[in-house]
Amino acid sequence: MKKVFFSLKEAVINGAAGLTIFSILLGFIVGAVVLLLAGFNPIEAYGAIIRGIFSKPKYMSYVVIYSTPLIMTGLSVAFALRTGLFNIGAEGQFIVGSLTAAMVGYFVHLPMMLHVPLCILSAMAVSAAWGGIAGFIKARHGVHEVISTIMLNWIALYLLNWAVTIQSFGQRGTGKSHMIQQTARIDLFGQWKITPEGIDFIRSHKILGDILKSPVNTGIIFALVFAFLVWFILNRTTLGYELRAVGFNPHTAECSGINVNRSIITSMSIAGALAGAAGGLQVLGVSYRVAKLAAMEGYGFDGIAVSLIGNNTGPGSVFAGFLFGGLKYGGSKIQDAVGAPTEVINIVVGTIILFIAMPKLIQLLLRRGGRWK
Amino acid sequence: MIDITKKFGDVVANNHISLTIHKGEVHALLGENGAGKTTLMNVLYGLYRPTTGTIRINGKAVSIRSPNVAISNGIGMVHQHFMLVEPFSVTENIILGNEPTRAGGIVDMVSAEADVMRLSQEYGLSVDPKALIEDLSVGSQQRVEILKTLYRGAEILIFDEPTAVLTPQEIQELVTIIKNLTAAGKSVIIITHKLKEIKQIADFCTIIRRGEHIDTVEVDKVSEEELASMMVGRQVSFKVDKPEQQAGAAVLEIKNLRVVDKRGIAAVNGLNLQLKKGEILGIAGVDGNGQTELIEALTGLARVQAGSIQVNGQELANQTPGTIRTNHKVGHIPEDRQKRGLVFEFDVAENLILSSYNTSRFSTFFILLRAAIYSNAEKLIKLFDIRPANAKITAKSLSGGNQQKMIIAREVSSNPDILIAAQPTRGLDVGAIEYVHQTLVEQRNRGKAVLLISFELDEIMNVSDRIAVIYEGRIVGEIKAKEADEQQLGRLMAGCSL
Numbered sequence: 001m002k003k004v005f006f007s008l009k010e011a012v013i014n015g016a017a018g019l020t021i022f023s024i025l026l027g028f029i030v031g032a033v034v035l036l037l038a039g040f041n042p043i044e045a046y047g048a049i050i051r052g053i054f055s056k057p058k059y060m061s062y063v064v065i066y067s068t069p070l071i072m073t074g075l076s077v078a079f080a081l082r083t084g085l086f087n088i089g090a091e092g093q094f095i096v097g098s099l100t101a102a103m104v105g106y107f108v109h110l111p112m113m114l115h116v117p118l119c120i121l122s123a124m125a126v127s128a129a130w131g132g133i134a135g136f137i138k139a140r141h142g143v144h145e146v147i148s149t150i151m152l153n154w155i156a157l158y159l160l161n162w163a164v165t166i167q168s169f170g171q172r173g174t175g176k177s178h179m180i181q182q183t184a185r186i187d188l189f190g191q192w193k194i195t196p197e198g199i200d201f202i203r204s205h206k207i208l209g210d211i212l213k214s215p216v217n218t219g220i221i222f223a224l225v226f227a228f229l230v231w232f233i234l235n236r237t238t239l240g241y242e243l244r245a246v247g248f249n250p251h252t253a254e255c256s257g258i259n260v261n262r263s264i265i266t267s268m269s270i271a272g273a274l275a276g277a278a279g280g281l282q283v284l285g286v287s288y289r290v291a292k293l294a295a296m297e298g299y300g301f302d303g304i305a306v307s308l309i310g311n312n313t314g315p316g317s318v319f320a321g322f323l324f325g326g327l328k329y330g331g332s333k334i335q336d337a338v339g340a341p342t343e344v345i346n347i348v349v350g351t352i353i354l355f356i357a358m359p360k361l362i363q364l365l366l367r368r369g370g371r372w373k
Numbered sequence: 374m375i376d377i378t379k380k381f382g383d384v385v386a387n388n389h390i391s392l393t394i395h396k397g398e399v400h401a402l403l404g405e406n407g408a409g410k411t412t413l414m415n416v417l418y419g420l421y422r423p424t425t426g427t428i429r430i431n432g433k434a435v436s437i438r439s440p441n442v443a444i445s446n447g448i449g450m451v452h453q454h455f456m457l458v459e460p461f462s463v464t465e466n467i468i469l470g471n472e473p474t475r476a477g478g479i480v481d482m483v484s485a486e487a488d489v490m491r492l493s494q495e496y497g498l499s500v501d502p503k504a505l506i507e508d509l510s511v512g513s514q515q516r517v518e519i520l521k522t523l524y525r526g527a528e529i530l531i532f533d534e535p536t537a538v539l540t541p542q543e544i545q546e547l548v549t550i551i552k553n554l555t556a557a558g559k560s561v562i563i564i565t566h567k568l569k570e571i572k573q574i575a576d577f578c579t580i581i582r583r584g585e586h587i588d589t590v591e592v593d594k595v596s597e598e599e600l601a602s603m604m605v606g607r608q609v610s611f612k613v614d615k616p617e618q619q620a621g622a623a624v625l626e627i628k629n630l631r632v633v634d635k636r637g638i639a640a641v642n643g644l645n646l647q648l649k650k651g652e653i654l655g656i657a658g659v660d661g662n663g664q665t666e667l668i669e670a671l672t673g674l675a676r677v678q679a680g681s682i683q684v685n686g687q688e689l690a691n692q693t694p695g696t697i698r699t700n701h702k703v704g705h706i707p708e709d710r711q712k713r714g715l716v717f718e719f720d721v722a723e724n725l726i727l728s729s730y731n732t733s734r735f736s737t738f739f740i741l742l743r744a745a746i747y748s749n750a751e752k753l754i755k756l757f758d759i760r761p762a763n764a765k766i767t768a769k770s771l772s773g774g775n776q777q778k779m780i781i782a783r784e785v786s787s788n789p790d791i792l793i794a795a796q797p798t799r800g801l802d803v804g805a806i807e808y809v810h811q812t813l814v815e816q817r818n819r820g821k822a823v824l825l826i827s828f829e830l831d832e833i834m835n836v837s838d839r840i841a842v843i844y845e846g847r848i849v850g851e852i853k854a855k856e857a858d859e860q861q862l863g864r865l866m867a868g869c870s871l
């Protein structure tokens with residue numbers, strides 16, 4: 001028994017998972033301190049978050065909806081990071097993907113079984129090119145991907161803002177595009193919900209009806225499939241092997257005959273495709289259109305946090321995406337419940353990342369802690 | 374050091390080892406690859422905490438929690454991989470973390486440089502205090518590392534395989550430096566696999582085998598052969614068994630090769646060379662005469678400016694490293710194993726397929742065949758005696774010598790027509806060297822060609838069939854290995870004609 005405990009402790013001290021869990025705890029503690037200093041009761045505030053997530057089936061359904069794009073952009077950042085590339089550009093790739101999906105979803109008329117895949121695939125293809133550009137100019141001209149993707153983010157934003165002003169695509173004067181066709185939507189029972197039977201059903205079924213009050217959609221299924229694919233590609237295919245080798249040690253990769261430049265372009269393209277799918281799924285499942293952006297929405301940037309918390313793996317991104325999605329949705333409720341600013345949640349997330357970025361410090365703290373006992 | 378035990382998970386790297394160092398002595402640590410020498414020294418230097426055991430310095434028990442504690446207790450360490458800031462000057466590197474300041478926190482470079490000069494004269498460590506690290510040779514960088522420890526007041530200096538990266542001339546200089554240090558009352562602990570060096574400089578030698586203390590002997594009272602067999606636990610032969618063999622047709626033909634180095638100077642300039650099937654061709658030469666650039670050109674890592682490299686009649690110059698490996702079947706054991714030879718974060722099995730992951734043995738339709746990859750690893754681990762025998766540990770946790778064995782296993786098992794072996798036995802123990810030499814000879818016996826580049830004249834003379842001497846980017850002489858003698862080679866390497 002003691003041995004089991006000891007090895008558990010070792011795993012926590014040395015392993016990535018232990019580090020993450022400990023960092024999350026620390027994040028919440030720091031958040032609590034901030035709340036205390038600001039004159040709020042942290043237990044009440046955290047209680048409000050937990051109630052805001054779990055007290056109604058509808059809330060949980062919202063958390064899933066919030067988490068879906070975060071998981072996807074998290075996967076995008078994680079994928080690039082495994083090849084040693086920092087994809088700040090998930091934001092722009094997300095925008096380009098959502099724009100593409102909105103266009104294909106509005107202009108093209110097809111049966112659903114074809115329309116949905118076409119929207120997602122074209123969003124992925126265009127965003128793959130968008131990410132690939134950054135990969136290409138890094139491979140070819142040595143321009144760092146952080147710089148090029150930041151610039152591409154702004155280009156994407158203004159491209160979108162221009163696109164919604166196009167006569168045939170945008171609704172005049174609203175800054176919004178037309179809604180995509182019904183056949184391109186991935187919501188569940190969206191049409192049926194507003195029929196008399198649907199309304200009846202929602203009234204009479206407590207749990208299912210409550211869930212249906214949220215814009216439920218199949219996006220999460222896509223996200224889970226993509227998470228599996230990312231894990232599979234990275235760990236089970238020759239492509240993933242090459243990309244990881246380049247990420248860990250480009251010199252050895254080159255010397256072993258791996259084409260480093262091609263790997264950089266491939267990795268950025270796949271990362272772009274994942275962020276593009278995130279944008280596409282958001283349009284097909286939640287917003288049904290794109291609208292003019294005054295500023296970045298932050299899905300891509302949140303993806304960086306998700307990836308880091310999830311230790312840059314497929315399964316990790318799913319876990320971290322849900323955590324982040326839950327905090328984002330549940331955290332939005334503490335304003336009403338205890339009057340504390342929602343920004344506290346950003347402090348919690350920021351602290352978690354700070355601690356994850358300092359594994360040495362955490363290990364030291366844990367060792368010290370071990371000796372006190 | 375008393376009764377030191379250090380475990381990494383299940384691996385016992387040090388098992389109740391005790392070691393006593395007296396003032397003014399040179400104490401050598403000898404042991405096979407993975408025996409636990411580096412680990413023991415890292416414990417002494419505060420990089421690892423011992424699982425159990427105590428350390429006493431001048432009779433006082435100390436708990437060395439970090440290198441800073443070690444330094445303040447007068448312990449300094451010169452690592453095998455230097456820890457210097459390249460764009461900084463010699464003085465800046467030496468005072469780093471310990472800067473003398475004038476009023477207002479301004480670094481007092483004048484007095485710092487004077488201190489460095491004084492120290493370097495005192496111990497015969499000639500360096501230019503103003504030179505930048507990146508412009509210095511490996512030997513000079515090592516002297517800077519030594520000065521750094523002395524500047525911080527080291528009384529016990531630890532050297533981890535200091536001679537592995539040095540040329541024979543630089544080794545002689547280091548020997549003089551160590552003698553000066555001990556004459557001034559400092560103590561030196563030195564890890565080396567070269568028995569000759571132990572005989573030359575050490576007073577005592579402690580032998581470690583598989584984490585256990587075997588014996589501590591007075592060096593004068595034992596022979597090299599005795600040391601070797603104590604360390605390996607069996608007799609080691611220093612001679613390479615090599616049947617007579619007629620070399621076949623030429624496989625590699627280099628004509629008028631010209632390659633420039635990083636600074637744009639022609640490091641290889643008009644080099645001609647021919648390598649035949651079934652022979653081992655040794656390239657002898659002093660470091661910096663174009664060996665690195667020659668290897669890089671042959672493997673596609675550096676651009677060829679002019680001339681041709683033909684393998685079986687096909688041009689290979691300026692092709693990608695991938696094409697050269699797969700289409701022309703050229704294997705490569707790189708000179709710098711940590712930079713180019715392995716991926717630290719990959720496990721042993723993954724490292725063992727780096728040059729063949731996309732062959733049908735290890736993948737179908739882009740899917741990795743994990744069962745094949747791991748059974749391949751089990752096989753190679755056994756064959757090449759990689760320790761610990763575990764395919765799933767990361768390359769980072771292998772000892773230096775076992776990392777090298779892993780690379781050699783990979784390159785030899787990919788069965789290349791031409792094997793370019795650069796410093797293949799650097800950092801290996803005598804037992805492992807014996808095995809690697811046998812492996813190279815086996816390649817040759819099977820009709821493959823081996824190009825051996827080494828700074829060790831003994832190795833070149835023992836293993837090669839033919840020796841080519843490189844000087845200033847050109848081959849200045851070729852001799853049959855059987856007819857070669859050291860003096861003659863030495864003269865050629867210094868640029869004199871026969």
Ligand SMILES: Nc1ncnc2c1ncn2[C@@H]1O[C@H](COP(=O)(O)OP(=O)(O)OP(=O)(O)O)[C@@H](O)[C@H]1O
Nearest residue numbers: 381386406407408409410411412770771772773774
């Ligand atoms: N950080 C680590 N994690 C896990 N195992 C380790 C680690 N460092 C060393 N080991 C293991 O401890 C043992 C001793 O390694 P060490 O580096 O001390 O050997 P060494 O005697 O210096 O060998 P070499 O001559 O090859 O340098 C080896 O089995 C090695 O795999």
Ligand SMILES: [Mg+2]
Nearest residue numbers: 410411772773
């Ligand atoms: Mg070692």
